[in-house]
Amino acid sequence: MAMTALSKLTIGPILFHWPAEQKRDFYFRIADEVQVDRVYIGEVICGKRVPYFEQHYEEVARRLSAADIDVVYSTLSEVMIRNDRQIVAKLCADESINIEANDASALKYLAGKKHAAGPFLNVYNEWTMSHLARNGTTHITLPPELPGQAMDTLGAKSKDLGVTLEAQVYGRIPLALSARCYHARAHDRVKDNCQLVCEEDPDGLDLSTLAGEPFLTVNGIQTLSHTCLNLVHEMNGMQAKGISAFRLSPQSHNMIETAQLFRRVLNKEIDAAEASARLAENGLDAPFSNGFYHQEDGCRWVENQ
Amino acid sequence: MEAMSMIRPELVCPAGTPASLRTAVDAGADAVYCGFQNATNARNFSGLNFTTAEMRGGVDYAHDKGAKLLLAINTFPPGGKTDLWKSAIDDGVCFGVDALIVADIGVAEYVSQNHPDQRLHLSVQAGASSAEAIQYYCESFNIKRVVLPRILTVKEIKAIHDEIPCEIEAFIFGNIGMMAEGRCSLTNYITGVSTNMDGVCSPASHVKYEEDKARNLMTKLGDFTVDCFSCGENAGYPTVCKGRYLVDHREEPYYAFEEPVSLNLTSLLPDLMQAGVTALKIEGRQRSRAYVRSVVSAFRKAVDGYMAGENPELSGLLALTEGHRETAGAFGGKKWR
Structure with a gap:
């Protein structure tokens, strides 16, 4: 099927603070072992983490490019202090790389240049999409809470504008950002003296309710779901709406296998039910959710008819 | 304190209902902000907000008393549902509101294309937290004022002030959300109702x-x-x-995120005014008329006092904060983060 062949599989930026070697090895394995079309590197959560992996950017990008994988640098999702601002300015000044903007400061630097818009940019409607397209945006990853119904309109409009669309289909769901670091707070520290304690939690820090129920996941200034987004059943419908790229958000378990499963579903080699069963066995140790897509509570799992 | 060095700030007060609007204006508000009874504003609660007829009446009441009415259209319309936002904008412009407070790039785009003379304020929900982000909105949509996120210190606000071409409005009192405004789907995650899309x-x-x-x-x-x-x-x-x-x-x-405290920047008012904040915002469209009257009157006195070079007494405001506990939040310094 022509439509399927055009669909791209992407690896989103690593949201958690993994040691630099772990990140590098992760990307090397992606390059060597799985057929993905695009990988987003770059730190999107915390400017303090940037110096640790920055030195590996070139090496990783070279390896991925050699495997015929597009490399896109994602910018910080929250830009506030001087350090954050300098990081974004520096990345956006580099004419030789592709960039995904995650806040309006990046949009300023990238005005008139071809770039992607990230999921933190709040592209909810066709008006916003038209504006961004005029500013140079050619590819947009939609916010995770956007319901499938809204994708119909956005998908139709994207074709007129020559913009391509992407959506996250796997991994913990980004739910909120803050100026405060909740990882530091959990250890009775503040952001300025955090000692990068977030490195202890490769899939984030689990928060449970007082009733003992797993609820949310803390990742520095970010709050994510406890549940793991799984839209493997919805991808067909999303393709029909005009979504042409599907993003897997890295978790610390075997993402190679996860990516292979999604690739095989896109290639029609296995069906969604089989992929889902295998993801449940080998994926993140958390229940699946797909509620946002179906306009239900985001934490819910809606059975497919 | 040098009274002369400060611009007289506008006191921007909440009007959840027509009755609150009149109360706030009568208590000395320079401007009131309000929204329609639907998803186009970020305080879309039952029993709150204005019908179109009430909005028209609200504009007249405010203008008769020399106050401004700022209309919040500060949510993010989901694809295919922009008509509701379009009507809210067109009605607001038609009624002569003094500014529209917008958050969504698309909403700003619609206003600047269809009503190019309409004054625009950038809502806190846009989460514009750096000079470059604010510049982007100003250059793209001719934004005249930015409502700053409640995450910056006074020193940082001063630095931003020096780099942007628009006015600054800052929250000084009321409920303080912990998440970056316009970037939070926590409610939607557990209720199916979205802060950004449903208000x-x-x-x-x-x-x-x-x-x-x-x-x-x-x-x-x-x-x-x-x-x-x-x-x-x-x-x-x-x-x-x-x-x-x-x-x-x-x-x-x-x-894990924050204790149930309220924001109270009473003690930082002169610092904020000297940092270049020209509009002081009081949160609380969901609060009672009695609350609005007390808080607006107290800040009216405070601002007038500071402008006259006095040091006004404001300790009574603590009784009105959530759980009677208050914080200066991020404004007080970096340790809050």
């Missing part, structure tokens, strides 16, 4: 209070327990970012 945070329709055998009161939002209070304690309204939770390495539950 609702912690909807009352999804709140439950359940008592256990030991008479502890559990407060729940959706199916999730957000906090628990023993019988002597005052149970707070369940908001995800002000709840108590457990993590493996701590023995006791803790406020």
